[in-house]
Amino acid sequence: MASLMLNGAQNLNLISGIAPPGLGSTGLTLNFKDKCFFKKGVLSHNKLRVRKNMTPTCSISASRPSSQPRFIQHKKEAFWFYRFLSIVYDHIINPGHWTEDMRDEALEPADLYDRKMRVVDVGGGTGFTTLGIVKHVDAKNVTILDQSPHQLAKAKQKEPLKECKIIEGDAEDLPFPTDYADRYVSAGSIEYWPDPQRGIKEAYRVLKIGGKACVIGPVHPTFWLSQFFADVWMLFPKEEEYIEWFKKAGFKDVKLKRIGPKWYRGVRRHGLIMGCSVTGVKPLSGDSPLKLGPKVEDVKKAVNPFVFLYRFILGVIASTYYVLVPVYMWIKDKIVPKGMPI
Numbered sequence: 001m002a003s004l005m006l007n008g009a010q011n012l013n014l015i016s017g018i019a020p021p022g023l024g025s026t027g028l029t030l031n032f033k034d035k036c037f038f039k040k041g042v043l044s045h046n047k048l049r050v051r052k053n054m055t056p057t058c059s060i061s062a063s064r065p066s067s068q069p070r071f072i073q074h075k076k077e078a079f080w081f082y083r084f085l086s087i088v089y090d091h092i093i094n095p096g097h098w099t100e101d102m103r104d105e106a107l108e109p110a111d112l113y114d115r116k117m118r119v120v121d122v123g124g125g126t127g128f129t130t131l132g133i134v135k136h137v138d139a140k141n142v143t144i145l146d147q148s149p150h151q152l153a154k155a156k157q158k159e160p161l162k163e164c165k166i167i168e169g170d171a172e173d174l175p176f177p178t179d180y181a182d183r184y185v186s187a188g189s190i191e192y193w194p195d196p197q198r199g200i201k202e203a204y205r206v207l208k209i210g211g212k213a214c215v216i217g218p219v220h221p222t223f224w225l226s227q228f229f230a231d232v233w234m235l236f237p238k239e240e241e242y243i244e245w246f247k248k249a250g251f252k253d254v255k256l257k258r259i260g261p262k263w264y265r266g267v268r269r270h271g272l273i274m275g276c277s278v279t280g281v282k283p284l285s286g287d288s289p290l291k292l293g294p295k296v297e298d299v300k301k302a303v304n305p306f307v308f309l310y311r312f313i314l315g316v317i318a319s320t321y322y323v324l325v326p327v328y329m330w331i332k333d334k335i336v337p338k339g340m341p342i
């Protein structure tokens with residue numbers, strides 16, 4: 001198993017839906033067959049109402065309460081965050097968390113087998129993931145959507161993306177018709193959505209019947225200090241939360257593949273900004289069966305500039321910790337003999 005963790009070369013299907021404790025591999029696929037995680041074991045969804053005294057570890061609500069201290073997990077905060085981060089994003093941020101080989105491994109479950117497929121890349125930013133998509137699909141069939149014009153300006157400069165459609169928009173309210181795309185891809189964006197369930201419901205809506213959604217995103221840390229900074233910064237969902245969001249939106253054949261930079265040697269205790277690739281297939285045409293109320297965040301509503309600035313600065317400080325973690329892990333990987341845990 002250790003060599004599996006280190007190489008990240010093989011995939012493993014765990015039909016039971018439980019990952020072996022502490023297993024933090026790259027390239028591990030978990031196949032969640034109608035299960036939800038409970039503190040006292042695993043229970044299927046249809047038994048959910050019978051055993052009332054058990055506490056689900058996955059969220060039941062559509063979104064995280066706004067009282068929770070995730071300082072860069074609102075659209076306005078994410079907008080300003082990327083106003084500055086877009087300057088260094090491709091050169092300084094991505095190499096620590098989101099490498100080309102990770103990207104290609106994460107896109108593999110999206111099953112991009114036909115150049116004619118119509119693909120939407122939601123939260124596509126500077127187009128780093130889109131560069132992986134256009135290896136398999138004609139650029140003219142790919143749309144990059146993002147709420148940050150600054151990020152999109154970088155994507156527009158990339159030669160292989162010249163033929164892509166590039167549009168500003170909100171992941172929670174997509175400007176595409178129902179049953180529109182063959183593939184929905186979103187990498188590293190869900191953590192900024194105030195209501196991730198709504199974004200995944202939108203993924204379902206815009207896909208054609210049989211279409212596949214592939215959401216790549218962070219995983220929550222287990223180490224206390226990393227957990228503290230992660231929770232102050234933004235949303236690092238638990239693996240089971242992704243699964244639950246997909247299932248509630250109506251997706252079938254939901255699978256989760258673990259990813260991570262090679263120099264982490266499979267370590268997941270610090271959380272990963274790009275930690276898993278979750279896929280699901282749309283079984284029926286039309287909108288998602290899930291019904292939600294109005295959007296959580298009204299971007300037009302005025303905010304107190306002092307509260308905004310205070311939240312923003314704290315969020316940026318917390319995010320700095322996650323610039324240092326990959327450096328720390330990289331040094332450890334260099335020092336600790338190969339084959340030993342780090």
Ligand SMILES: C[S@@+](CC[C@H](N)C(=O)[O-])C[C@H]1O[C@@H](n2cnc3c(N)ncnc32)[C@H](O)[C@@H]1O
Pocket residue numbers: 075078079082098122123124125126127128129130145146147148151169170171172186187188189192193
């Ligand atoms: C970490 S970047 C990922 C960019 C790109 N997908 C990649 O793989 O490099 C996150 C992106 O999500 C965008 N984003 C955040 N919230 C969004 C929302 N509600 N709707 C659309 N894009 C959003 C940000 O502007 C940013 O460009």
